Amino acid sequence: MGREDKAMVKKAEAATGADNRPFLFRRHDAGTIREAYRKMLLIRAFEEGAENAYMRGLVHGTMHLSIGQEASAVGVGLALRDDDQITSTHRGHGHSIAKGAEVKRMFAEFFGKETGYCRGRGGSMHIADVSKGNLGANGIVGGGIPIAVGAALSARRLGNGKVVVCFFGDGANNEGAFHEALNMAAIWKLPVVFVCENNGYGMSTSQARATASATIAERAGAYAMPGRTIDGNDLSAVAEATEDAVSRARNGEGPSLIELKTYRWRGHSKSDRNRYRTKEEIDHWMTENDPVKRIEADLVAFGILDEAGLDAVRASVAEEIEAGIAFAKESPSPDPADLERFVYTEGA
């Protein structure tokens, strides 16, 4: 919190006896909150832009959009320091942007360009930005979970104070890797926070059909770690729960599991015909529980931004997206002669 904001909060508390605003507004200064909002918009606009480019045949392969899940990525990001680390998933654009990735290099990656985060070798499912602590998306469901625990082991041994956030989905929690990694994180009390983005489905398979427990959070009990189920479309609640878990981890108290209930608006990937869920269900989430609309309402209510302010952010996001696409289009493709580059470390 900036000094001024803190003073304001103090004043408010003095006046009312307590600050009844949600955690986000008590904990963070206006600038930080505006930036978080901007990131949510940027994620959505990035994915809409990517989708559009895909439709127009500019993007190869497939992609997994997180539209509707923006609060979880950004809320978690709010609780992290720049040098904290994350592992992400196949549905990881939001995580990347929340952890500081530039959309222009993400678009460049989608377009298979040398300026992309993976120099065009990885595509949507492998975007990483190690300089920002993003160890990478993963094409293997659950594949990032042990890797996150390994990063936490490094943090502990190197004594660098870093915390690792491990994102995964409700589907991933039925992989053996989840079980093995959570158990080891727990017995070794490693500084890692397991964040399950529970959007109700692993591809077409609902949580109820795939997972024997009623919540993902209660599986934490099998590893003697705290587990909480949180409204994942509530930016403030996500930030608060994550901050708790991150401080626990940073204080050497070990790992936690956070389940964020959310929903993906789009199909699983570009080939999904949405046969496993109803139009009503989708509409309900889109109209009644849009994380972007929810934070916008709060921003206005708590006087962080007015309608004009929201519009200004929207416009700046649109501009950044446009510039990013232009950058990506203009960027060079990899040289085919470099086909086998990066298989091994050069000069080794």
Place this chain on the structure above:
Amino acid sequence: MGREDKAMVKKAEAATGADNRPFLFRRHDAGTIREAYRKMLLIRAFEEGAENAYMRGLVHGTMHLSIGQEASAVGVGLALRDDDQITSTHRGHGHSIAKGAEVKRMFAEFFGKETGYCRGRGGSMHIADVSKGNLGANGIVGGGIPIAVGAALSARRLGNGKVVVCFFGDGANNEGAFHEALNMAAIWKLPVVFVCENNGYGMSTSQARATASATIAERAGAYAMPGRTIDGNDLSAVAEATEDAVSRARNGEGPSLIELKTYRWRGHSKSDRNRYRTKEEIDHWMTENDPVKRIEADLVAFGILDEAGLDAVRASVAEEIEAGIAFAKESPSPDPADLERFVYTEGA
């Protein structure tokens, strides 16, 4: 229960108002109980015989002895019908004998003979007797768990009323296979009982150092199935808990997890130097908590066998072991020309 025994129990109940004897004695007739005791002795004598043969260089490879754990194998076996199935582990001699294997064919397998249960191809770690419902020991920790669930899927689809018992150790419960298989058994409500023989160690690694939860049983919660921790050296308690779980399974109510607390007297395998546990701990279990001595005391107390009767059983077991070893020694070895036999199904 035989008709006479039932009458006796009825009489006892009529006299006292209730039968306060342990489950085993209320539930089973004297013949069955004597046979269970005999199997416990046979397991121990078999393993002592195998150990002895190993020392004398008659057995190749390694072996994992379950001496001290006899009550769990036999207690579970008491709750099963002949055509129920089990999957076993690397420490599976007891399970085999409890499920009806003949020691002579087990010795023959140890000696690598054509008359062995695996025709000398499998050895100690792969003994199976499919005709008796024993789908086999397994050299892979946790390897049998999904296989058991698959057998339960067959039982359900084929509608044959079979229940499957899946044995595994406390070490195995940290394998991903455990997690994946228990989850699927639970969501599909399959007729399988997961029996964790918790002898406190996975090789040298104690439960406390390897497993984040305080008990294995509580992990059942992650799969919304019942989990109980039972004294695994109490034959009656094991039989009772298993019978509950088996009826549940047979009635279509789904899987259960039973944790049987026990102890292995010997090292993990033939190469163990026992550096990870104290002599006191081992002595305590051997002298204070020997499942064989415990059942012997009960047999005498409840009038099933007197000392002479116990001796008679011991003698008959010793004879069976001796005859088994002789059979194994005399049996022919596989023909080296048959090296590639059984890799594929003949004539297919």
Place this chain on the structure above:
Amino acid sequence: MDQPVRELSYAEAIREAMAIALERDERVVVMGEDIGVYGGAFQVTGDLIERFGPDRIIDTPISELGGAGIAVGAAVTGLRPIFEFQFSDFATLAMEQIVNQAAKMRFMLGGSVSVPVVMRFPAGSGTGAAAQHSQSLEAWFGHVPGLKVVQPTTPEDAKGLLLAALEDPDPVMIFEHKLLYKTRGPVPEGAYTTPIGKAEIRRKGRDVTVVATGVMVSRALEAANELAAEGIEVEVIDLRTVRPIDTPAIVESVIRTHRLCIVHEAVKTLGIGAEISARIAESEAFDYLDAPIVRLGGAETPIPYNPDLEKAAVPQVPGIVAALRDLATGRR
């Protein structure tokens, strides 16, 4: 074959095989991720869930090791499971059950069981799905005694090999190239089997033999067409089965053509081409060879995302044409 023949896609042919098996044999079940109402990631199971219901078309959680193991356990105890991996890359999670259990169980138990499980693996590159969704790992399975491994390349064989696999008492691994799912071809109606372990000559030729697998068969045929215009007659053998390899069929062809090229998509080093090359060099065909055997395989790299790099990473028609031309005309 007596049955009437229609055009079906490769995916439809597989689905038809599964439907026939499900229809006639109560023991058959299909298991895998999103094979029910979703119809499978590549729409291979399609509408089977509607026809046979969720007790037989079983959506599993995302649990490849457990799922494969359950299929193995079910196979040993009386069912005939078909287990679909969503991508062959995820077999890396299930090698334990496939290799330690399914492949060895009969042997370890001295012949007292068989393990009639069928596993299907959508494999290969060309879809822009990058390194973790594009691998060709059939050579690993080909190295494992106890497994049979097939790689059908036509709709007709996709159906016939699946039906053969279901009749086989041993574990059969079916590698299906993703790019083939939508290709169409004649498929006889009703039940028939295509023999496991038999290669098939797709085009006769006198100048050079190409042994190809998966999607490389059609690329080899294209190359052969181009070369025919130059007067070079290429014989194209579709290997079809990776384990056991039909060595006699290749030997016979090479004795006629005196030249051999092997083309596969999997990484060249330790790919199936290595084994074929070694076998032919050990065979009586060796003395007939007029030129060293040529192998074309995947580059020594994970599959890249960028579409041009992705194409460059595996054999394409122009490269095959050039290699065959050189081989046939003695330039190599």
Place this chain on the structure above:
Amino acid sequence: MDQPVRELSYAEAIREAMAIALERDERVVVMGEDIGVYGGAFQVTGDLIERFGPDRIIDTPISELGGAGIAVGAAVTGLRPIFEFQFSDFATLAMEQIVNQAAKMRFMLGGSVSVPVVMRFPAGSGTGAAAQHSQSLEAWFGHVPGLKVVQPTTPEDAKGLLLAALEDPDPVMIFEHKLLYKTRGPVPEGAYTTPIGKAEIRRKGRDVTVVATGVMVSRALEAANELAAEGIEVEVIDLRTVRPIDTPAIVESVIRTHRLCIVHEAVKTLGIGAEISARIAESEAFDYLDAPIVRLGGAETPIPYNPDLEKAAVPQVPGIVAALRDLATGRR
């Protein structure tokens, strides 16, 4: 090498390499099952726990996939983990992390990370441990771009290759044959590295080249000794590295001897012998060959328990002698 040399066992040499690395580099940790107070299933880590404590000699639960993945994650973020599999067979549980993650991460991320993880795999048969504890799977790893794969056969190389692996920025898989652990040989004191990717001639000879791996190197040397008495001089090459293969070293030798035999324990089909055979046939050495290349490998069967069958399942000295004699004397 300048350092004094002592006799050590292969296991002791590996332990010494780990101790040197642990001593000089705080980033090095050793992970695996029962590697602490138990000292490892084959007593390779031995007393390291006493010298370096449980924060660096880390006993894992029985969780191969998770354990390997943690090692990979730790390697990407600054540690230099050595991950011990208790038996190489259990790698089947961890192929996902090894092949999809460790091998491909640098490539998929366009070069922005390296994955300096070292994994050790006790492999091979001969201990009576039957089919699930006796496999030789190095060919699988040799098929995977992004990995390096070594198979040391002497105590000196076991130490030198492990130290080289620890200095290598990429994932290195070390296959150690269980029968070698107790074999003894000279080992220089202190730190040194044995180059990854270089084969070594263990015995010079003019009549025939044998390329061997693992425990087959000593069997080939024994065979060579026997044949020397008959006047046949066998050159024995210890391959040492399975990926990348030192093709030039083999080519050079074959150009001198005109005859090549490859001996390995892994199943013959799709074993490393196939790749070497194919490469030599493609190389300039081809024209020098006076006889077809011979491969000796494991039988097409899981490893049996019965000791006689177990021996029969992999090459033994008499079989190697006979094959080399036939090859050298033109009988094959």
